Amino acid sequence: MNRKWTRLLTASLMTLTLDAQAATLLVGSYTDGDSQGIYRYDFDEHAGQIASQPRQVVKSISPSWLVLSADQRLLFAVNETPQGHVSSFSLSKNGEITLLNQVPSQGDEPTHASLSHDQRYLFVANYAVAPDPGGSLVVIPVARDGKLKPVVQQARHTPSKVNPERQAGAHVHSLVQSPDGRHLYACDLGADKVFIYRYDGASPEHPLSPAIPAAVSLPPGSGPRHLLFDAKGRHAYLTLEMSAEVVVFDVQDGAPVERQRLPLTDSKDVAAKAAGGLHLSADGRFLYVSNRGTANEIVVFAVGKDDGRLTLLQRRSVEGDHPREFALDPDGNYLLVANQKSNQIVVIRRDPSNGKLGDTVQKLSQQAPSDLKFL
Template sequence: MKAQPSAGRVLLCSTAKAGGVIQSATWNSATGEIGTLHESAKIVSPAFMAFDRTGGEDRVYVVSEANGSKAIVSAFAADPTTGALQLINTQSSGGDGPTHVATSPDGRMLALANYSGGSITTYRIDSRGALSTPVSHIQYMGHGPNPDRQESAHAHSARFTSDSRFLLVNNFGLDQILIYRVDPLTAVLTPHSTPVWAAKPGSGPRHIAFHPNGRWIYCLNELDSTVEILQWDSKAGTVTSAGRVSSLPKNFPPGKAFSGEIQVSPDGRNLYIGNRVASDTMAVFRIEKAGGGLTLIQLANNGGRNTRHFAIDPTGRWLILCEIASNTVVILERSASTGRLSEPVHTYPLESPMFVGFLPN
């Protein structure tokens, strides 16, 4: 990959044959090019990362999607100039198959979701960025109507609200978003007085994306490739549905495509969803100013196969896609005026790319 003048750095997780690695490269926001990849850390099965800079230093938290003693979360100090990662400490995830991790906006807490273990765990973060031993650990029981994918509870993501007062957990196996109150001093979770929002049975809520205004939440349902438009009441800590739309073409055969990731553009004008398997496309929505409704305006060519994850660069001009089935990283350009995506601009080889994220300058 050709090195370019840097306007930041990008980190990429790869579950390569050697077991797993985090790669770093320069990122050129003028041209949408990635520089030469350098190994930042070897780590078992890196699946998802979270970034924090509240203390003035860059920190990166990574979950290893493994089982038993190898199911861990690792804290790193990051050098934004070189992308080098220095291990701070590791902790047990508390369950098998951790697949998602998030830090609280105040930088004091971390939460992760154990997919195959069907549980979530929280931690305190100290001034050095080190993780405490597990604080709250919640195990889920039950199953959903899909016998192949919802045979048990599967926690797929855990996200803090912008005020760090609540944690929202997407339980893919139970078709629920669970709501917890969070003690910011201890990271202890308490079920909220309205603890559950129920998704459509068999839809499989995977990830959520917050709108910059803090009032709208978009819930990506993997199994039926839909997105639920939710209104968030930050005072009451409740969500209510305001509509539901598909990320696929009209009359697309059900049960053939499965959405993977969801992101809102930094300007709050567009929502993006990566479709997978039978539809290798990026769904582009216009977010309506009145009420946060969604209008599908494009199904863009993603340039690869099976978009496991993608990220929008800080300028809002580019999308970097991790195409896990084609072992490629693909760059698309985003129109500032319409939000529509270009044909693939750059394509780079990378074995089993799982996650991409940006370090600030």
């Protein structure tokens, strides 16, 4: 083989190696300041580095939560504003984002959304800061071309009013479907309950109906926020925002039964209690939970192989303020934190063998990041 062909082959192999090490990171943000909306970055999985400049910036008003379709050809974003909206985007093979359409969420400050397992409906949580009329969950059909249709169903809950400042109205914070697709779980911070709905995709006007039992009650003033199932759906994990706790449930026939509740901080200070997102490692052996407030930590737990119970392993500073969300990279070697109030994404090394978080690899300036999703 002559030198010319050797150089071409070497260059091709190097390109393939770089492509194999690169992942696409999508960042949702709040646009009250200088942020423009959705950012698309290259992420070097070998070095644990986010590219210094985004490949694409998509202008969108406060796309604070992002949802990918199962085939990763569609992207949905809630636009967290008064009189909220939800936006739909197409994703090309190289990750290029193009707006398809936008519809009203029929509520204020939508903070979370999820797709039904059959990809027919988008479930949207309208948090609604104002207590009247308060928060709600809505069901939005997704057309075959990826465009969103108007809301077909809406549900509201009765608030607990335990905390007169934060629970005077309902505040739906997240909507998560069970792994088998039969139930939808609505975490309502204002009601101190997780509401359970049966899902019927064949019912175009009312795909959701109350399950039996219709709800699970949490401690008064605890404020349920985000729920997460393990891969088999036998166990679920819930963050209680206001009490800064994580709850472990056993789940049978759609009904969660509490088995364990652990604090995220030893502090008695209310300001140190602001539980946020939670994610399992791909192998299901470790659970990561964010606690914001004055704590600003990621709390790491080992997960019991058979019973799903948690054992505290580590509390690790996020080296920033208000870790609203975070994500594990596709290889599980890094954990990326969206520090909303300090305007940075922090990349932390992770040991897949023991689950613990190590040194900080990178701090990337990013205005008001709120959600991170990998393609």
